Amino acid sequence: MTKKAINTITALLILVKAVCLLTFAKFVRVVRSIFSSLPVLWKPRRISHKYKLLPFVLTIVVILAIAACQNDKLQLEKKQTSSTAGRSPIATKVINHALGQVEIPLKPQRVIVLEENLILDSVVALGVKPVGVVFCRDCEENFRGIPNQLLTNVPVVGSIGSQPSLEKILSLKPDLILGLTSLKNSYGLLSQIAPTVLIDFPSMYDFKERLRYVAQVLGKSDRAEELLTQYQNRIQKLRQQLGQQLKTRTISVIYLAGAADIFYTYRPDFLAFGQIISDVGLQLIQQNQKQPQLTLSIEVLPQSDADTLFIMTELLARDFKQANSQPLSFLQKPIWSILKAVRNKEVYRVNWTVGGPIGANRIIDDLFKYLVNAA
Template identity: 45%
Template sequence: MLHNEEKVFRKAKLFLLFLAAVFVFSIAACNSKTLWLQPGRINSTTKQTEQSDSAQKSAATKIVSHALGQAEIPLHPQRILVLDGSYLLDPLLAIGIKPVGAATCPYCIKSDTLNQFVADIPLVGHWEQPSLEKILRLKPDLIVGHIWQKQYYSLLSTIAPTVMIDTDSGVDFKKNLKYLAEILDRSDRAEEILAEYNEQIQKFQQQLTEKLRTKTVSVLHLYGSNVAVYGSDFVPYGQIMLDAGIPLIPAYKNLKGYLELSLETLPDWDADILFVDILRKDDSENLKSLSFLKQPIWSTLKAVQNNQVYAVSWASTVVGPITANQFVDRLYGYFIDTP
């Protein structure tokens, strides 16, 4: 009898333990379900997933070629810094990327269009001597600069992957746009921008080609007390004028880069329409007092006699696709038949 009673007791004990286990498991399952359904829990999990995805993107890299060799850059850089506030800023903004920092040219006349973007972009000093301390503080994951800033390349590369663009041998705004778009996976956007630009150029040619057949155009540059001319390959506006069919005087045909002029050679660069391009703020403010304007040879120029001289600031404000499209619009005003 005792043996049978002990068996029954053990079976009952096992059954109770089983029920207790089922009860505990059910409660745990309910609690787990309740926690999963809480909004905070969902947001937290989603945020962790997003952070994980972002970390994976930041960790992914690729090798790109640039003016000073090759660099391993993030596949999807999130914090791009540029070492100027014009030639590199314009194409980046055009493809939808706003840098976390930029260097500046304090003495240059700036584009009003780009100024509104630069206003809230932290500045990292003069583009000829950027502040490494300020750059470091902004924690960039990609730095983009010009080849003429190569003295800083080694130091910049210790802060973040750095690529340098060759603007010494020419300033091709289309080429710069395509390059930046390619390494930043925005090539489709670059093609759209260039298509819009080409459409504007075609409209300009259709409306003004006939009027321009009998005109010649020249552009002089003022920099301090120096007078110079730039080849069409050296400034973005020159590229645009060629695309638009602006009839530059023959002297430009073989001009590469930069040529400083003497007063005696000014008549060689005379034209029906003469543009005087001003780079620096000081030159703009003191334009009327510049000595060469008081020289007798100035009054012999055909453009001066016909009142067809225009002061502009193209070299420092027409710097990329955004300002290029605006420049095409402005060209109409110079070539219509009005005084």
């Protein structure tokens, strides 16, 4: 075979290999154009004796090239399959939330919580450390009911009552964002960063129900049931130690506000402290309140009198707090002196604005401290 024929075969082989990944139709067109450029292949009557074997040789070359091409494809597909197996798609599930349905990871790994109490407590209690949180700027605690050390080094992306930093949230690369429906106006932007689940607090005010829901979202339902079992065990122990007090002792819980001239009371089942007191079986003075919240003048405080009075002071005005460094200085006002709890020295300042099992344990600790150990 002449050098020219060899060069022709080599060139043809290279071209055939070059179009290996084309569709068959494109491959045929390319090969046909190659052949048409070689008159010797299409005009056999002009072929000299020394070229008679060239068509046969070229046919063999094409067959071998196609076979090689197919082998390369199989090897490539095998590598791609192996690579895909190593990077399997993230499993997802569909969750119903306050604004509809959303597809989220089966077990989210990078969670941002845009709420510092009602949702965050459950997230942390379930063993998930968020990659971003918001805090309460004007509260007595940054994360109400949750010790700060549980959120050490967690980036802060904003504060309650203000727009969180979308830039910070984006930089943290979350795979899930949790918040309340107060963020519904930002939902469109947040959901472009990561799947976003919003909870409507008035529809899910029971902290145990909320814990179960958050656990479902995070793929931690078994852990939620463990936490609730631990909670029930502590409640049962407290009931046993309170004994007859369950029948005789009355409890009142108020939020003192402003300059200690107004106070708030809540329907017993609406906030976690009322749910816990109810589970214990203690008699709450506000037991018959129908409204979720009442704002009352200090003049009607005697209507909330009880054997034991628990007061929360986080709603007191900042100026009042600064002018009254003693936490219970308001007890010196005449209206307080007529209360049974004040006369019996059973007025206790507490932080019971909690949203989940971590805060619930604080309330139970206080009930042991003030009703059992102090008895």
